[in-house]
Amino acid sequence: MLDPGDLHTLLACTDCDALYERPALTPGDSARCTRCGSVLLRNRPDPIGHALAYSIAGLILFVPANFFTYFSFGLQGRVQPSTITGGARALAEAGYAPLGALIFFTSVLAPLLTLLLTLCICLPLKLGRVLPGTRRLVIFYMRLMPWGMLSVYLLGAMVAIIKMGDYGRMELGHGFYAFLVLLLLATKAQASLQPDAIWRQLEAAR
Amino acid sequence: MTTAAQLGLVSCEGCRRLYRVAPISAGTQARCTLCGCALHARKPDSLRRTWALLIAALILYVPANAYPVMTIIFSGKGAPSTILGGVIELFDAGGWPIALLILFASVAVPLAKMVGLAFLALSVERRSQWNPRKRTRMYKIIAVIGRWSMIDMFMVSILVAIVHLGAIATVEPGLGAMAFAAVVVLTIFAAESFDPRLVWDSMEHDQ
Numbered sequence: 039m040l041d042p043g044d045l046h047t048l049l050a051c052t053d054c055d056a057l058y059e060r061p062a063l064t065p066g067d068s069a070r071c072t073r074c075g076s077v078l079l080r081n082r083p084d085p086i087g088h089a090l091a092y093s094i095a096g097l098i099l100f101v102p103a104n105f106f107t108y109f110s111f112g113l114q115g116r117v118q119p120s121t122i123t124g125g126a127r128a129l130a131e132a133g134y135a136p137l138g139a140l141i142f143f144t145s146v147l148a149p150l151l152t153l154l155l156t157l158c159i160c161l162p163l164k165l166g167r168v169l170p171g172t173r174r175l176v177i178f179y180m181r182l183m184p185w186g187m188l189s190v191y192l193l194g195a196m197v198a199i200i201k202m203g204d205y206g207r208m209e210l211g212h213g214f215y216a217f218l219v220l221l222l223l224a225t226k227a228q229a230s231l232q233p234d235a236i237w238r239q240l241e242a243a244r
Numbered sequence: 245m246t247t248a249a250q251l252g253l254v255s256c257e258g259c260r261r262l263y264r265v266a267p268i269s270a271g272t273q274a275r276c277t278l279c280g281c282a283l284h285a286r287k288p289d290s291l292r293r294t295w296a297l298l299i300a301a302l303i304l305y306v307p308a309n310a311y312p313v314m315t316i317i318f319s320g321k322g323a324p325s326t327i328l329g330g331v332i333e334l335f336d337a338g339g340w341p342i343a344l345l346i347l348f349a350s351v352a353v354p355l356a357k358m359v360g361l362a363f364l365a366l367s368v369e370r371r372s373q374w375n376p377r378k379r380t381r382m383y384k385i386i387a388v389i390g391r392w393s394m395i396d397m398f399m400v401s402i403l404v405a406i407v408h409l410g411a412i413a414t415v416e417p418g419l420g421a422m423a424f425a426a427v428v429v430l431t432i433f434a435a436e437s438f439d440p441r442l443v444w445d446s447m448e449h450d451q
Contacts, residue, residue: 052260056245073377132416137425173259191398197346
């Protein structure tokens with residue numbers, strides 16, 4: 039295969055392969071494919087700066103969200119508190135290690151790695167440097183994206199509260215409120231970081 | 245409308261850089277010079293992989309629904325609960341909004357996902373000419389909603405951790421949870437393997 043050269047002004051739709059001249063978008067704009075209707079390209083205002091800010095804030099909130107009590111269950115005078123990671127551990131202890139691992143990966147590890155990767159990708163770029171391993175990190179980031187499931191976890195927690203409400207007393211801990219903020223920050227970080235913006239910057243730096 | 249493929253171009257799956265197709269020697273793999281991803285005109289073995297993962301998910305969907313996802317034990321008395329049983333219980337306990345949510349996430353989403361992907365794969369195999377825009381949207385929706393089936397699994401993990409009061413009350417995970425989680429993971433991979441551009445390819449060839 040030949041190196042593109044003159045092809046860098048073109049862009050193919052990922053969903054139907056239609057070919058376009060790369061549209062010049064003002065920040066905040068997005069372009070749709072006229073053939074299949076999918077979003078062709080999005081241009082966020084200052085994607086790297088925003089993603090960097092949200093990821094740093096998210097990493098700070100990650101600590102209380104994961105180490106403070108998420109909620110506790112009280113029954114007949116006894117109270118059992120738990121953190122997010124407690125669920126995965128309890129499943130592993132009950133002989134359900136693969137399920138525990140999946141829960142841990144989707145609710146703790148993938149969101150943490152996503153935030154860390156965002157930081158490691160954006161911080162050097164913001165400082166005007168291109169580190170040699172950045173492209174690997176971006177690919178890893180893109181692979182990881184579908185596996186962070188904080189928002190789904192929140193709904194799972196809601197259902198757990200309702201389900202146990204009849205049996206005992208469910209109480210929300212500080213970890214739960216930290217988790218809500220973490221969810222918001224992680225969502226914003228992910229929405230800000232457009233891989234395309236990074237690739238273009240890495241391309242220009244070569 | 246011109247496509248990249250018609251001009252002999254390949255779009256990199258990682259960074260969307262375009263490359264001209266040129267012959268390469270057997271046993272080698274062309275890679276993107278920017279991001280390092282392997283270059284393919286379409287996702288490799290897309291339909292075969294989608295079918296394989298889909299069939300595996302369908303098989304596991306049976307134990308996922310037949311076995312309990314958890315057993316709630318109160319003062320020695322155990323109440324095993326399956327996915328559908330859990331929905332019915334929620335109708336009684338929390339009213340219909342939350343029950344509908346679970347009915348949607350745990351029953352409708354996995355089913356819609358498997359049936360939808362099978363429909364898309366079949367439509368490509370049969371070179372269907374039916375509305376490709378709608379089929380593309382269908383694919384996008386399938387790819388997005390899959391994760392929501394994990395609600396029940398997170399709920400089970402939380403209950404197993406906090407309802408842990410020895411003889412008074414415990415919640416034990418069930419085999420159904422393991423099978424259900426496997427269904428979710430397999431369908432996420434199945435959706436990722438499917439290439440929506442195939443839908444549009446079969447439109448071109450028949451025109």
